[in-house]
Amino acid sequence: xxxxxxxxxxxxxxxxxxxxxxxxxxxxxxxxxxxxxxxxxxxxxxxxxxxxxxxxxxxxxxxxxxxxxxxxxxxxxxxxxxxxxxxxxxxxxxxxxxxxxxxxxxxxxxxxxxxxxxxxxxxxxxxxxxxxxxxxxxxxxxxxxxxxxxxxxxxxxxxxxxxxxxxxxxxxxxxxxxxxxxxxxxxxxxxxxxxxxxxxxxxxxxxxxxxxxxxxxxxxxxxxxxxxxxxxxxxxxxxxxxxxxxxxxxxxxxxxxxxxxxxxxxxxxxxxxxxxxxxxxxxxxxxxxxxxxxxxxxxxxxxxxxxxxxxxxxxxxxxxxxxxxxxxxxxxxxxxxxxxxxxxxxxxxxxxxxxxxxxxxxxxxxxxxxxxxxxxxxxxxxxxxxxxxxxxxxxxxxxxxxxxxxxxxxxxxxxxxxxxxxxxxxxxxxxxxxxxxxxxxxxxxxxxxxxxxxxxxxxxxxxxxxxxxxxxxxxxxxxxxxxxxxxxxxxxxxxxxxxxxxxxxxxxxxxxxxxxxxxxxxxxxxxxxxxxxxxxxxxxxxxxxxxxxxxxxxxxxxxxxxxxxxxxxxxxxxxxxxxxxxxxxxxxxxxxxxxxx
Amino acid sequence: xxxxxxxxxxxxxxxxxxxxxxxxxxxxxxxxxxxxxxxxxxxxxxxxxxxxxxxxxxxxxxxxxxxxxxxxxxxxxxxxxxxxxxxxxxxxxxxxxxxxxxxxxxxxxxxxxxxxxxxxxxxxxxxxxxxxxxxxxxxxxxxxxxxxxxxxxx
Ligand code: SF4
Ligand code: SF4
Ligand code: SF4
Ligand code: FES
Ligand code: FES
Numbered sequence: 001x002x003x004x005x006x007x008x009x010x011x012x013x014x015x016x017x018x019x020x021x022x023x024x025x026x027x028x029x030x031x032x033x034x035x036x037x038x039x040x041x042x043x044x045x046x047x048x049x050x051x052x053x054x055x056x057x058x059x060x061x062x063x064x065x066x067x068x069x070x071x072x073x074x075x076x077x078x079x080x081x082x083x084x085x086x087x088x089x090x091x092x093x094x095x096x097x098x099x100x101x102x103x104x105x106x107x108x109x110x111x112x113x114x115x116x117x118x119x120x121x122x123x124x125x126x127x128x129x130x131x132x133x134x135x136x137x138x139x140x141x142x143x144x145x146x147x148x149x150x151x152x153x154x155x156x157x158x159x160x161x162x163x164x165x166x167x168x169x170x171x172x173x174x175x176x177x178x179x180x181x182x183x184x185x186x187x188x189x190x191x192x193x194x195x196x197x198x199x200x201x202x203x204x205x206x207x208x209x210x211x212x213x214x215x216x217x218x219x220x221x222x223x224x225x226x227x228x229x230x231x232x233x234x235x236x237x238x239x240x241x242x243x244x245x246x247x248x249x250x251x252x253x254x255x256x257x258x259x260x261x262x263x264x265x266x267x268x269x270x271x272x273x274x275x276x277x278x279x280x281x282x283x284x285x286x287x288x289x290x291x292x293x294x295x296x297x298x299x300x301x302x303x304x305x306x307x308x309x310x311x312x313x314x315x316x317x318x319x320x321x322x323x324x325x326x327x328x329x330x331x332x333x334x335x336x337x338x339x340x341x342x343x344x345x346x347x348x349x350x351x352x353x354x355x356x357x358x359x360x361x362x363x364x365x366x367x368x369x370x371x372x373x374x375x376x377x378x379x380x381x382x383x384x385x386x387x388x389x390x391x392x393x394x395x396x397x398x399x400x401x402x403x404x405x406x407x408x409x410x411x412x413x414x415x416x417x418x419x420x421x422x423x424x425x426x427x428x429x430x431x432x433x434x435x436x437x438x439x440x441x442x443x444x445x446x447x448x449x450x451x452x453x454x455x456x457x458x459x460x461x462x463x464x465x466x467x468x469x470x471x472x473x474x475x476x477x478x479x480x481x482x483x484x485x486x487x488x489x490x491x492x493x494x495x496x497x498x499x500x501x502x503x504x505x506x507x508x509x510x511x512x513x514x515x516x517x518x519x520x521x522x523x524x525x526x527x528x529x530x531x532x533x534x535x536x537x538x539x540x541x542x543x544x545x546x547x548x549x550x551x552x553x554x555x556x557x558x559x560x561x562x563x564x565x566x567x568x569x570x571x572x573x574x575x576x577x578x579x580x581x582x583x584x585x586x587x588x589x590x591x592x593x594x595x596x597x
Numbered sequence: 598x599x600x601x602x603x604x605x606x607x608x609x610x611x612x613x614x615x616x617x618x619x620x621x622x623x624x625x626x627x628x629x630x631x632x633x634x635x636x637x638x639x640x641x642x643x644x645x646x647x648x649x650x651x652x653x654x655x656x657x658x659x660x661x662x663x664x665x666x667x668x669x670x671x672x673x674x675x676x677x678x679x680x681x682x683x684x685x686x687x688x689x690x691x692x693x694x695x696x697x698x699x700x701x702x703x704x705x706x707x708x709x710x711x712x713x714x715x716x717x718x719x720x721x722x723x724x725x726x727x728x729x730x731x732x733x734x735x736x737x738x739x740x741x742x743x744x745x746x747x748x749x750x751x
Binding site for chain 2: 163168169170171172173174175176183184185186193194596597
């Protein structure tokens with residue numbers, strides 16, 4: 001059915017646009033920028049901040065552009081004196097309740113409220129300053145996220161994010177009128193409620209009210225300590241995101257520049273989470289095949305299928321709270337970050353002749369939940385905290401800026417050895433569907449001795465931004481030892497964003513699915529859309545990052561995890577075999593049931 | 598007091614187990630036990646499959662859905678402009694004096710809680726106060742003392 005079109009005028013220019021779109025969309029089409037605060041392309045309309053007001057001929061009040069649908073014959077002015085005055089008042093009113101301390105605010109320079117204050121040249125307190133009366137509080141008890149109510153403008157982007165994208169609603173609007181605020185259940189600290197630390201609320205917050213807990217100074221300290229050996233690992237999605245924070249564009253691949261920058265920052269060894277992502281595939285792929293054998297051949301009832309992935313710590317916390325009866329379905333593999341950490345203070349330290357207590361392991365992640373994961377008591381299998389500090393992509397960019405580097409001018413450099421080599425299969429971990437694809441590339445080959453039957457190894461059905469994806473791979477002409485898999489159609493499902501994870505898990509729970517293997521990432525788009533990635537974010541930007549990830553994969557010589565020479569070497573020299581004794585000790589973990597709320 | 602679970606299930610029978618049942622359920626619990634505690638809100642969230650933060654958000658939006666324990670009789674004095682001009686300050690001071698508590702507090706015998714509220718639609722007969730669901734209008738110092746005495750006897 002064709003959509004109806006509507007003709008209107010904005011600032012005297014005619015524009016034709018689909019019915020059902022908003023004045024904001026129409027203005028964008030003509031390249032008129034209307035400021036917004038509560039509006040976000042990922043989220044439903046809220047219309048509560050009123051900073052997007054415009055003038056409409058014939059209307060008594062100023063409509064909010066983000067919340068008003070276009071209509072035939074409308075005449076809109078986006079920059080009249082009335083409009084400018086109204087917007088200025090909106091910003092001034094917000095500031096009257098706002099603890100404006102930009103110079104000491106973590107969001108300084110990256111804050112949408114600050115930008116508006118600059119744009120409207122707010123120079124004095126027009127309205128009574130109410131901050132002192134407010135009794136604002138700061139919750140900095142979580143290892144991942146800081147919530148500072150004195151910086152909150154109650155736009156509710158966080159609330160809508162946690163509800164719409166994550167289906168959790170850990171945050172809600174409480175009280176009303178001048179006491180209205182954003183809070184958890186009973187206003188408890190975020191770390192003590194059902195929050196997954198995914199950081200999506202952080203990457204959707206326009207101000208400094210929700211930010212990651214940053215460990216920049218701590219990392220500088222260890223770098224500057226000559227007695228310590230600081231290793232750094234970089235997650236797959238950082239290399240396609242970091243550029244955005246450093247004046248490059250979404251989709252720019254900056255792997256080599258990032259390595260160069262890390263080396264210049266002073267890390268003793270620049271290594272790659274992609275190495276341990278390949279390792280994860282060896283362990284998880286073997287685990288899947290073992291589970292299939294136990295379930296299909298030995299009829300072992302204690303073995304649970306479908307098996308789900310375990311590399312997203314936001315997903316892990318979600319299932320621990322919401323579907324604890326399925327914890328046995330979760331792969332026991334640690335995430336690549338934690339596999340790397342456990343090896344850094346054992347295998348790596350030994351090989352380099354270092355004392356484990358002198359090794360500090362830092363990771364650069366697109367994720368805030370990884371900060372929480374590194375803090376979990378289970379993550380100390382090396383005898384030390386396996387990962388000492390987790391920085392987000394945004395924090396790394398801040399360090400690069402502090403160091404005064406011209407990032408875009410850096411020459412590409414290569415990762416150090418050992419634990420620096422990786423394959424294309426590891427790179428795609430950064431995208432939704434990537435772990436599935438990487439696992440299939442390896443598992444299929446183990447079982448049949450042949451490459452996966454997809455053109456150029458690209459398993460297209462598992463790719464893309466669709467919320468829930470399904471794929472079936474028929475296994476044929478298997479090697480003799482995998483006879484039980486002959487003719488089996490491996491049934492896979494993928495979800496990203498916890499609202500989609502919920503849809504998938506409810507399907508499993510209702511017995512409506514026959515999946516063998518499920519990949520779930522807590523964030524929309526997978527890690528490339530993680531809560532620690534550059535802002536702003538939208539599906540358009542996620543798509544560009546995703547394209548970059550698959551380009552990176554195709555650009556690499558090796559694209560299957562089992563072809564990683566360093567992974568092969570670590571099994572020979574240290575681990576023995578996948579799921580072997582050493583692996584169990586260092587690379588696998590357990591989960592625990594948590595309360596539902 | 599009825600068992601909260603039963604109470605919720607009863608309301609769900611009438612209103613269904615979706616979000617629209619939230620208000621009637623919360624009202625019923627408050628009617629039954631004067632306030633909503635943590636466990637109650639968890640039960641409600643569980644029964645309707647919504648988040649506890651949402652339940653808490655709704656409860657704190659409505660003045661009459663208390664989330665802190667209250668006395669047997671909750672007194673709410675209107676603070677809005679008409680009642681203010683009609684002399685609500687004297688009424689409030691009298692109540693504080695008689696009950697020996699401040700705003701938001703509950704008497705040690707858990708009989709009275711003293712709160713301030715917004716307009717109740719009785720502006721033409723201010724100053725007014727509510728004691729639970731009963732409205733008292735055109736209050737004077739003496740009238741307030743009598744009313745409290747009556748409730749003391751109950
Ligand atoms: S939140 Fe924004 S406006 Fe407020 S202090 Fe921080 S940078 Fe400044
Ligand atoms: S915490 Fe941030 S996103 Fe949430 S309401 Fe406040 S300003 Fe908006
Ligand atoms: S971190 Fe994630 S789960 Fe926690 S409040 Fe924010 S969006 Fe919700
Ligand atoms: S952006 Fe339109 S009302 Fe907030
Ligand atoms: S002002 Fe008190 S009832 Fe309206």
